[in-house]
Amino acid sequence: MRGVLFEWDIQNMQQKDSWLLPDGIEEILPEDARHLESLRHKLLELFACWGYDLVIPPFIDFLDSLLTGSGHDLDLQTFKLTDQITGKMLGVRADMTPQVARMDAHNLKHDWPTRLCYVGTILHTLGDPLEKTRSPMQIGAELYGHAGKESDVEVIRLMLEMLAITGLLNVHLDLGHVGIYRALSRQAGLTAHQEGELFDVLQRKARPELAELMESYTIANDLKAMFLKLPELNGGLETIDKARAVFVKADEDVKQALANLEAIAGQLTSRFPSLPISFDLAELRGYHYHTGVVFAAFVPCVGREIARGGRYDNIGAVFGRARPATGFSADLKLLSVLSKQSFQVEQRELIFAPYSDDAELNEKVRDLRAQRQAVVQQLSGQTGSAREQGCTSILEKENQNWVVKPLASATAPGVALLPASLQS
Secondary structure: OHHHHHHHHHHHHHHHHOOOOOOOOOOOOHHHHHHHHHHHHHHHHHHHHOOOEEOOOOOEEEHHHHOOHHHHHHHHHOEEEEOOOOOOEEEEOOOOHHHHHHHHHHHHOOOOOEEEEEEEEOOOOOOOOOOOOOOOEEEEEEEEOOOOHHHHHHHHHHHHHHHHHHOOOOOEEEEEEHHHHHHHHHHHOOOHHHHHHHHHHHHOOOHHHHHHHHHHOOOOHHHHHHHHHHHHOEEOOHHHHHHHHHOOOOOHHHHHHHHHHHHHHHHHHHHOOOOOEEEEOOOOOOOOOOOOEEEEEEOOOOOOOOEEEEEOOOHHHHHOOOOOEEEEEEEHHHHHHHHHHHOOOOOOOEEEEOOOOOHHHHHHHHHHHHOOOEEEEOOOOOOOOOOOOOOOEEEEEEOOEEEEEEHHHOOOOOOOOOOHHHOO
8 A cells, every 4th residue: 555655646746747847948938939930030031141051950969070179168068878879979969060160161162151050959968157048049150261350240240230130229249369368378388287277267357366377387577467467458449559568579479369359340340330349358258169359249138148259260170171260159049038128029910710611711711821821710619719819800701701800890799709690
């Protein structure tokens, strides 16, 4: 008897909690799903108008492919499993960028610039500290085969256009350049351990620790001074002039990176005069992945970036073809939520058709659906009125013809399941 009760308790608990989802995994209900799908369509149309072709990477891939280039930073974020057919390790994609780079390098093999875009769910083992989600819907665009600042400007412009279509206001752009830190590290002759140690301190903006590290490193005092000044090099356009003074004794690579950053900012300012642009030369997001300019978009109502990107040259080398590359990505689910806050969501037009074998009615329903109008047809014996089902209009027979009427003007007050013409 005790065993039976114990089994009943387990079954009862399973039934009680069967609706729960894993932490950081969300489901999207009809109204939000419609809005998200509408936004997805608009953004892909935007990308297509800029010449970006849609690709669809696989949800599961060989782990080595997923951990190429940017993938090494995503190792802890990637769910891993064993392929029962080959015995090799597979991973659930945590970022689609390496997969898209493989398509450019291995499948397309163009000599000219290639523009690709993508959208799809990715999966993370850990959620974002602020958003908590572990299943973002990544949307992005990548431009391969051009190493100049013009391609960086193009993808940033496309990102800004994407945010404009989303309806976001007061967008702020943050620019950095990982090439500055890379060049300073080479000039200082830092070991791989020292470079990683210093990178961690700079990311946390831990100035006391930075000072201690500089004391412990056997490098030139001029270079120590440059590293110590890096966290202070943030702000508006004046940051570039401050940086020139700080890096006066730096190698030419540092000065070229700074000039590249200034030129990109100048082109963006000429196209978007009212766009707030700030600089942070100690911002090293994606350091092990990016090779040049990095950028991120912010809005006041969100405590983290809503879109980000940068240059990541040579990622395709492991796939047999090194190509310069630049691009950006965002979480479509986050953009959809922010878009709903920016726009008043229009009520969906939904027509209610009564249950009937009337051939003319059924033909009318077919015609309306062929015109891309939404029609829900009553089922025999169902409960719920047209209004309760979210309908805004109803099909009624008038002068031997089936016509669409607003619910407010329907014959039956309160709109029952059947319109007045079919009620006994």
